Amino acid sequence: MKRTxxxxxxxxxxxxxxxxxxxxxxxxxxxxVGAIGIDKEPGADQYMFSVQVINQGVISSKGGGEGIGQASVTTFEMETSSMFEGMRRLTTVSPRKLYLAHMRMLILSEEVAKEGVGPILDLFSRDHEYRPDFYVIVTKDTKAGDVLKQFTQIEKVPANKLFSSLEMSEKHWAPTVAVRLDEVEASLVSLGKQPVLTGVMVRGDERAGESEKALQRLEPPAYVVYTGIGVFRGDKLVGWLNEEESKGYNYIADNVKSTVGPLACPQKGEVILEMIRSSSNVQAKFQNGKPQIQIKIKAEGNVGEVLCDVDLQDPKTIEKLERNGEQRIKQIIQRAVDKAQHQYRSDIFGFGEVIHREDAKYWKKIQGEWDEVFPHVPVVVDVDLQIRRTGTKVNSYLTEMRKAREKAKEQK
Amino acid sequence: MDNGKISGHQLMILTMLFTMGSSILVVPSGLAGTVQQDAWLPVVVGIVVTLALSWFYLYIGSLYPDRTLVEIIEKLFGRWVGAPITLLFIVVAFCVGSGSCLYYLGDFMTTQIMPETPIQYFHLLYILLLIQGTRLGLETLARSAEILFPFFLLLVIAFIIFVSPQIETDRLQPMLEAEFKPILQSTLSYVSFSGFPLIFMLMLTPACTDRGKRLQKKFLLGNLIGGLLILITTILCVLVLGVDATSRSMYPNYALARKINLFNFINRIEVIMAIIWFVSLFFKIVVYFYAGVLAMAQLLRIENYRVLTFPFGMMLYVLSLMVYPDSSFMRHWDSTIWVPLIATFGLVFPLLFVAVAIGKKFLTR
Known part of the structure; x- marks a missing residue:
């Protein structure tokens, strides 16, 4: 009894x-919270911490009921000296506690990035609520807070728009790179690799884009667009790669899944090539004790659009196009390498790590001066492009037009 | 005394879980901190050392078959010299062993999953489970381990498969860069987590129905599987998270589980994966606890060790909250003091036992 x-x-x-x-x-x-933006006025000692909070009522309501006439997200801003304080101080504005496990984007403003991201990122990996699956981007010519305030079309939640847009453009267009926080941290710590982040900007009338009227217009007054890749040295943003150079970066980093680019035709005009596969192999070779970087790209593509008069039935043409394409990719890559080596002096490609993997003893000797050695390391690029198919058509009507005319002339 | 009998298979599972125990949570971080991308190397060496140690422990056990560690000590040293040694073993098994493992569990929960819940409640829940389990006896514990084993393996395999798409093989290179001394140091640290504590398994081995070679085989096999699982997770941590993130994470395996994202569909399942170490930690604590309680009962010649479970459980509750004041002390203590401490009990004392045993044999002849 007692036991029971x-x-x-x-x-x-x-x-x-x-x-x-x-x-x-x-x-x-x-x-x-869908996204967080961090701004800093030049010279100010406080950060501006902005969050984009999802308005659950609006997102979940299907016609009528709660939340009609409200925007699908709300942004709050708070001045603060540290991220954590800013986040908590936001409870004085927001009626609810911020929940961060669904955060998709961390947006750093250009100013913050130029001053250094060191004092910012720690919270986002230390706090248990943040997950490691959000992307970090940096704004170009605009404030992070303003990016968060833009209404977006098709996607109700701007943070989701930013997230999927970045993933889609990385997959299908290539000059952007979706970077997660742990990758940033790893390259901050590494001596042989520098961080990169994709840039984002607002094109159009920013103020008009912040009004809900923007959603009712067929042509949005402003868009949030991704531009090239921002190059860091240490934790500071030092400059940008343009679209082409960004693509070059991604070729080296083996990030190109699919992209589209023009090739010169044998005579004049262009053929647009759709890259369907690309893989890169970066190796370090030593000659007389000096390192040399060898980049080998293997790419496969299809002819996607023909803008010139070219005979695609002729295997020789394809071969010619392949050589042209190889030249072009090589050029793109070399431009990116050149800019990183000579203009920004920042090893964003991780060549240092490649050398480290190849010859750990040599690396030990030079790792301290790698920043000075890097600009002088010769880089050899070797591209192998195969054009496999020409789409659903053989020759372009441009070619057939010429042929038809020539035939007519002959018959006359 | 506990008259329960466990089968060789059950002993193998218990050994495996005891080997993995807390190591699976903390070992990768420390190793990546000392030997960077070569973190797998000390584990490989450590597994070999651990296997040798297990063989050695079983040899001690075979000197006096059917005797637990405490009885062996008493046989060797007599009642009055043996008692203090036994007492020391109890202190280590009980205060340091189960206390610290319990703290690991509480620290893990409060760091990663429920930071606002007081650590006391996690400890209390686990201790209630511990007391009840120990009261029901070794047989029940072994059977529950046996029941959990397939699920456990399933989870581990799922874990490995789910994170494998994110592997980047570059991260293991350059191989064998680490120097000799750090490797030795981290091997020692691995053995101190997974190897030396196995001496306490000698409290359990007499209950096994298998003897001699068969027992040895099961024991070493359990040991090997546990070690391999640690090896796999360590390699995965480095391959997926990289050296930097692994060494700076409190619980790199959990960080690894958070990375799981299959087709944007199977994700956010880290808490399910945490069941792996809830199970392994439970059995590590319970073996320590059981060994400690049984040793005390045998020392005090108490017929039924079960009367001790409740008071010891309450003591453990307080101890587990006291062993470490904070998590930074925990990491420091584990890497500096724990190693020589457990080495004393896992190596120095066993060597002494063997020396005395051989000496005695020699004298009687």
């Missing part, structure tokens, strides 16, 4: 403790 009583008592005690209600957070007490 004790047993029941213990069970009840256990029940009390395993309900898991200690840390309960009800959905209606939380604000789900």
């Amino acid at each position: 009583f004790l047993l029941v008592l213990t069970m009840l005690l256990v029940v009390l403790m395993i309900t898991g209600c200690w840390n309960r957070r009800e959905l209606n007490e939380l604000s789900i």
Whole structure:
């Protein structure tokens, strides 16, 4: 009897403790954060911490009911000296506690990036609520807060738009790179690699884009667009790669999944090539004790658009196009390498790590001066391009037009 | 005394879980910190050392078959000299062993999953489970381990498969860059987590129905599987997270589980993956606890060790909250003091036992 009583008592005690209600957070007490932006006025000692909070009522309501006439997200801003304080101080503005596990983007402004991202990033990997799956980007010619305030078309939540747009453009267009926080941290720590982040800017009338009227127009007054890649040295942004150089960067970093680019035709005009596969192999070779970087690109593509008069039935033409394409990719890559080596002096490609992998002893000797050695390391690029198919058509009507005319002339 | 009998298979599972125990949570971080991308090397060496140690421990056990560690000590040193040695073993198994492992569990929960819940509640829940498990006896514990084993393996395999798409083989290179001394140091650290504590398994081995070679085979096999699982997770940590993130993470395996994202569909399942170390930690603590309680009962000649479980459980509750004041001390203590401490009990004392045993044999002849 006594035993049963004790047993029941213990069970009840256990029940009390395993309900898991200690840390309960009800959905209606939380604000789900979609994106965070960090700004800093030049010379100011405080950061501007902006969050984009998802308006659950609007997102979930299907016609009528709560949240009609409200925007799908809200942005709050708070001046702060540290990220964590800013986040918590935001409770004075936001009626709910911020919930960060669904954050998709961390946007750093150009000013912050130029001054150094060192004092900013720690919280986002230390705090347990942040997950490692958001992307970090940096703004170009605009404020991070303003990027967050733009209404976006098609996607209700701007943070989601930024997220999927970055993934899509990396997959299908190539000059952007989706970087996660742990990659930034790893390249900050590494002596043989410098960080890069994709740039984002607002094109059009920023102020008009912040009004809900923007959603009612067929032609949005402003768009949020990704531009080239920002180059860092240490934790500071030192400059930008343009679209082509960014593509070159991605060729080296083996980030090109698919892209589109023009090739010169044998006579004049262009053929647009759709790259469907590309893989890169970066190796370090030593000659007389001096390192040399060898980049080998293997790419496969299809003819995607023909803008010139060219005979695609002739295997020789394809071969010619392949050589042209190889030249072009080589050029793009060399431009990116050149800019990194000579203009920014920042080893964004991780050549240092390649040398480290190849010859750890040599690396040990030079790792301290790598920043000075890097600009003088010769880089050899070797591209092998195969054009496999020409799409659903053989020759372009441009070619057939010429042929038809020539035939007519002959018959006359 | 506990008259329970466990099968060789059950002993193997218990050994495996005991080997993995807390190591699986903390070992990768420390190793990546000392030997960077060569973190796998000390584990490989450590597994070999651990296997040799296990063989050695079983040899001690075979000197007096059917005797637990405490009884062996008493046989060797007599009651009055043996008692203090046994007491020292109890202190280590009980205070340091189960206390610190319990703290690991609480620290893990409060760091990663529920930071606002007081650590006391995690400890209390686990201790209630621990007391009940120990009271039910070794047989019940071994059977529950056996039942959990397939699920455990399934989770581990799922874990390995789910993170493998994110592997970047470059991260292991350059191979064998680490120097001799750091490798030795981290091997020692691995052995101090997974090898030396195995001496306490000698409290359990007499309950196994298998003897001699068969026992040895099961014991070493459990040991090997546990070690390999640690090896795999360590390599995965370096391959997926990279050296920097692994060494700077409190719990790199959890960080690894957070990275799981299959087709944007299977993701955010890290808490399910955490079951792996809830299970392995539970059995590590329970073996320590059981060994400690049983040793005390045998020392005090208490017929039924079960009367000790509740008071010891309450003591453990306080101890587990006291062993480490903070997580930074925990990491420091584990890498500096724990190693020589457990080496004393896992190496110096066993060597002494063997020396005395051989000496005695010699004298009686």
